[in-house]
Amino acid sequence: MALALGGYFSSASNVFTGSLVNLQTWFSTRFVAIQDFFTSPRDIASLRQRNAELEAEVAELQSQVIQLQQQVGQTQILSALVDFVRVSPENTYRAAAVIGRDPSPFLHYVIINRGSNDGILRGMPVVTNQGLIGRVEAVIADAARVQLITDPASSVNVRLQNAETEASLVGSVTGDVTLELIPQDIYIQPGDLVLTSGLGGGYPPDLIIGQVVNVRSRDFDLFQQATVQPVVDFNHLEIVLVILNFKPVDISPLIPTP
Amino acid sequence: MRNLIAVPVILLSVILQSAVISRVYLLSGIADLPLVLLAAWALQEEVDSAWHWAAATGLLVGFVSGISWVVPVLGYSAVVALAQVFQRRVWQAPLLAMFSITFVGTILLSVLSLIVLRVAGVPLPIDDALGLVTLPTVLLNMLLAIPVYAVMRDLARWVYPSPEVE
Numbered sequence: 001m002a003l004a005l006g007g008y009f010s011s012a013s014n015v016f017t018g019s020l021v022n023l024q025t026w027f028s029t030r031f032v033a034i035q036d037f038f039t040s041p042r043d044i045a046s047l048r049q050r051n052a053e054l055e056a057e058v059a060e061l062q063s064q065v066i067q068l069q070q071q072v073g074q075t076q077i078l079s080a081l082v083d084f085v086r087v088s089p090e091n092t093y094r095a096a097a098v099i100g101r102d103p104s105p106f107l108h109y110v111i112i113n114r115g116s117n118d119g120i121l122r123g124m125p126v127v128t129n130q131g132l133i134g135r136v137e138a139v140i141a142d143a144a145r146v147q148l149i150t151d152p153a154s155s156v157n158v159r160l161q162n163a164e165t166e167a168s169l170v171g172s173v174t175g176d177v178t179l180e181l182i183p184q185d186i187y188i189q190p191g192d193l194v195l196t197s198g199l200g201g202g203y204p205p206d207l208i209i210g211q212v213v214n215v216r217s218r219d220f221d222l223f224q225q226a227t228v229q230p231v232v233d234f235n236h237l238e239i240v241l242v243i244l245n246f247k248p249v250d251i252s253p254l255i256p257t258p
Numbered sequence: 259m260r261n262l263i264a265v266p267v268i269l270l271s272v273i274l275q276s277a278v279i280s281r282v283y284l285l286s287g288i289a290d291l292p293l294v295l296l297a298a299w300a301l302q303e304e305v306d307s308a309w310h311w312a313a314a315t316g317l318l319v320g321f322v323s324g325i326s327w328v329v330p331v332l333g334y335s336a337v338v339a340l341a342q343v344f345q346r347r348v349w350q351a352p353l354l355a356m357f358s359i360t361f362v363g364t365i366l367l368s369v370l371s372l373i374v375l376r377v378a379g380v381p382l383p384i385d386d387a388l389g390l391v392t393l394p395t396v397l398l399n400m401l402l403a404i405p406v407y408a409v410m411r412d413l414a415r416w417v418y419p420s421p422e423v424e
Binding site: 099100101102103104105106107109111137138145147151152153170172173174175235 | 272273275276277280281283285286287288290292319322323324325329330368371372375378379380381382383386387390391395
């Protein structure tokens, strides 16, 4: 006891305790390693399960986001259409969704989900909030086929707002629209606004169609031609408005046949 | 009863054509799923109802489309006739036959459409129609040909199971 209190055993004590600590450390690390070995597969399984649950949740949330974005897009379109209806109260409209396109690549028609049950008749003009898109060409009870103004068989009587002249707007197989029958003595320039004239009774007057992009005027031609950029994006038609209170006039009996 | 499978398949193909495929453009061309589907169906050895399918599909497409019903009915019937000729002559290489029928059938249908539209007074420039519509349509139909052929082959095996050999 006296030797220990005198510090003569301190080195032996240090060696002893150090060995004990080392031994305990060795056992502890081995035990933890063995414990990890037996418990980690269970953790991986539970992590995988949790990961799968979270992935499913993320997928569900992503689908909700897509649905909400779609609803926001539709709401924006409907809101724009409502604004358009408000500023044109003289017409009665029926909204319809575009549910298909013509199977033939040579024709430019769309199919809408409203038909004669909703009061839609052949010849009624179809617009969006941006401008004219075409007119109803065929109707069944719950659907209708609309001939777009880009269709190669389409012809619309128009007027140029700035030039105060009238012309004919025709479609093409590529979807481009061209102004024809513009008199040579009329000065037109890119940017001129193209509106329906109402002549012929096929369309109501003053519906916006587009702007002149470029003009082709040659001395030896009888008329000028102009390419028009429509205001409507015909590749992304979703919801359209059918003008119900416009009755087209059939002037074909008045046209003399050769 | 086996022929009843035509009803959902044809309806689905025309709905898909109008609602989805017609919105996917290459230049101004779009794929023609009913045409490719009919070609693949008519190429299957066991199938004996391809003419009925052609008539039904043609009438349905004619109903949906603005083009005269004569075009799809005649065009699709021609595709079936071509398929039966090719099936006898190149029966060892069905994919080659499928590509050939798709190519010839698409051009045939396009030419038929052009003729009918021109007769109806629609001003269609031939070079634009062939270069911007017909050729892209041919390419898109060729892309559709292999998957549609595989699906229709499986369908034909399901509808017309081969007898067990003992």
